[in-house]
Amino acid sequence: MTQLPDRVEVVIVGAGFAGLAAATALRAAGARVAVLEARDRVGGRVWTRPVGAARFDLGGQWIGPGQRRLAALTERLGVATFPTYTAGDKLLDDGARVARYKGAIPALRPLELAELHLALRRLDRMMARVSARDPASSPGAAELDRATVAEHARRIRGRRVRALLDVAVGAIFGVEPAELSLLWFLAYLRAGGGLLALSEIEGGAQERRFVDGAQTIADRWAAELGDAVHLAAPVRRIAHAGTGADAGVIVTSDRGAIAARRAIVAIPPPLAARIELDPAPPARRVQLVQRAAMGAIVKVIATYDRPFWRDRGCSGEVVSTRGPVALAFDNSSHDLRQPALLAFVQAEAARRWLTAPGHDEAGVLAQLARWFGDEARHPSAVAVADWAAEPWSLGCPVAVMSPRALTSTGASLREPVGRVHFAGTETATEWTGYIEGALESGERAAREVLRAI
Numbered sequence: 170m171t172q173l174p175d176r177v178e179v180v181i182v183g184a185g186f187a188g189l190a191a192a193t194a195l196r197a198a199g200a201r202v203a204v205l206e207a208r209d210r211v212g213g214r215v216w217t218r219p220v221g222a223a224r225f226d227l228g229g230q231w232i233g234p235g236q237r238r239l240a241a242l243t244e245r246l247g248v249a250t251f252p253t254y255t256a257g258d259k260l261l262d263d264g265a266r267v268a269r270y271k272g273a274i275p276a277l278r279p280l281e282l283a284e285l286h287l288a289l290r291r292l293d294r295m296m297a298r299v300s301a302r303d304p305a306s307s308p309g310a311a312e313l314d315r316a317t318v319a320e321h322a323r324r325i326r327g328r329r330v331r332a333l334l335d336v337a338v339g340a341i342f343g344v345e346p347a348e349l350s351l352l353w354f355l356a357y358l359r360a361g362g363g364l365l366a367l368s369e370i371e372g373g374a375q376e377r378r379f380v381d382g383a384q385t386i387a388d389r390w391a392a393e394l395g396d397a398v399h400l401a402a403p404v405r406r407i408a409h410a411g412t413g414a415d416a417g418v419i420v421t422s423d424r425g426a427i428a429a430r431r432a433i434v435a436i437p438p439p440l441a442a443r444i445e446l447d448p449a450p451p452a453r454r455v456q457l458v459q460r461a462a463m464g465a466i467v468k469v470i471a472t473y474d475r476p477f478w479r480d481r482g483c484s485g486e487v488v489s490t491r492g493p494v495a496l497a498f499d500n501s502s503h504d505l506r507q508p509a510l511l512a513f514v515q516a517e518a519a520r521r522w523l524t525a526p527g528h529d530e531a532g533v534l535a536q537l538a539r540w541f542g543d544e545a546r547h548p549s550a551v552a553v554a555d556w557a558a559e560p561w562s563l564g565c566p567v568a569v570m571s572p573r574a575l576t577s578t579g580a581s582l583r584e585p586v587g588r589v590h591f592a593g594t595e596t597a598t599e600w601t602g603y604i605e606g607a608l609e610s611g612e613r614a615a616r617e618v619l620r621a622i
């Protein structure tokens with residue numbers, strides 16, 4: 170284990186993509202940094218593990234068009250990408266029947282299709298009026314922030330169309346539409362290019378994956394930072410200390426304390442709230458952070474000897490409005506050495522997973538069998554990541570804002586508290602909630618600190 174230094178210029182809390190981005194930018198500007206990471210690995214919500222004969226992502230795994238920082242980083246570190254498998258038919262399971270379809274829009278009746286297009290166009294128009302940087306300053310912000318996405322969705326009459334929106338919201342946020350501020354939802358869509366872009370594979374956020382997994386990027390990047398990264402060092406307390414030219418912070422972790430001029434806390438807001446700040450943060454920040462709740466997603470990867478769903482002309486992609494699995498994908502390794510299916514259990518179903526028996530691997534495999542035949546019941550290996558049960562994430566993919574949070578206390582999301590600055594994908598204004606957003610937030614926090622020191 171690396172020895173903690175007594176003093177650096179900047180301590181960064183968290184070695185996810187936001188923390189690594191901040192550390193790299195500060196280092197490039199000549200600052201001495203220490204990155205303190207609670208887990209015994211880097212990458213945070215990006216986590217790659219061997220399953221069967223290949224390495225698979227149990228956290229973030231896709232990169233899409235417009236994610237320029239991540240694309241540049243990946244290229245620089247020599248991590249190759251490959252397209253998500255899409256050949257063949259997709260399936261829509263509405264509980265009553267399983268229908269095949271091609272293209273981006275699921276198999277619906279003509280009236281339902283028209284209603285879906287209308288709903289998407291309406292959302293695009295509303296999104297265009299909302300600022301991703303400062304949603305509370307958008308026209309009509311107060312009214313939008315009083316509503317939930319579920320209230321907005323009541324305008325949609327078709328039950329199946331509403332159910333599809335539920336699936337999309339569950340997949341993107343890990344919560345039900347009733348839990349989300351409409352204003353925050355629109356700002357999030359704006360930051361990532363719209364609901365369709367966030368939901369789609371081709372031309373969307375799920376377009377490509379990383380050979381050997383996304384954590385390879387974090388591992389190679391952390392190696393460049395060398396002994397500045399300290400693992401198994403959860404930070405518990407940050408105290409302001411000294412005055413004038415000596416003013417700084419003392420960051421206390423389970424592996425000891427480090428003195429620094431500034432700290433960057435690059436972790437999700439609910440985890441940041443657990444770090445004791447001295448003096449205590451302003452009440453408006455405390456209030457905001459209490460309104461940011463982590464979503465819940467269980468990611469299940471099942472490996473097989475053959476990609477039998479491909480033989481049936483299926484792409485492996487399924488949208489299901491009956492639980493527990495809401496979405497499935499072909500997640501085979503790039504060289505098909507290890508065929509695999511990926512299933513997402515999300516939002517309310519993921520929370521039930523935590524408590525109710527019967528929501529288990531067997532239930533997931535039974536659903537895969539309903540779509541792809543009995544072979545699906547017999548995987549060679551299964552890996553399950555229940556992110557809500559991860560103590561250093563508390564959920565995933567992102568912390569979401571409840572109604573009235575942004576317009577009352579939203580300004581404190583990125584506002585430094587004394588000499589403590591905040592990063593993490595939740596604070597991003599481009600691709601909020603994604604790896605790209607984490608990178609943007611880390612770079613922004615590093616610029617703040619450099620201006621200050």
Ligand SMILES: Cc1cc2nc3c(=O)[nH]c(=O)nc-3n(C[C@H](O)[C@H](O)[C@H](O)COP(=O)(O)OP(=O)(O)OC[C@H]3O[C@@H](n4cnc5c(N)ncnc54)[C@H](O)[C@@H]3O)c2cc1C
Nearest residue numbers: 183185186187207213214229230231404565593594602604
């Ligand atoms: C299942 C899943 C699927 C996803 N899919 C995608 C995808 O396909 N594409 C995409 O772009 N994004 C995806 N995401 C989201 C993406 O992974 C995150 O947006 C991104 O990784 C967040 O990075 P971060 O640095 O902001 O936070 P994190 O990755 O959460 O990093 C924070 C780090 O801080 C550490 N930490 C926490 N508390 C402390 C403490 N007190 N002291 C020290 N260290 C601490 C944590 O261990 C962690 O390593 C997904 C996430 C999940 C979980």
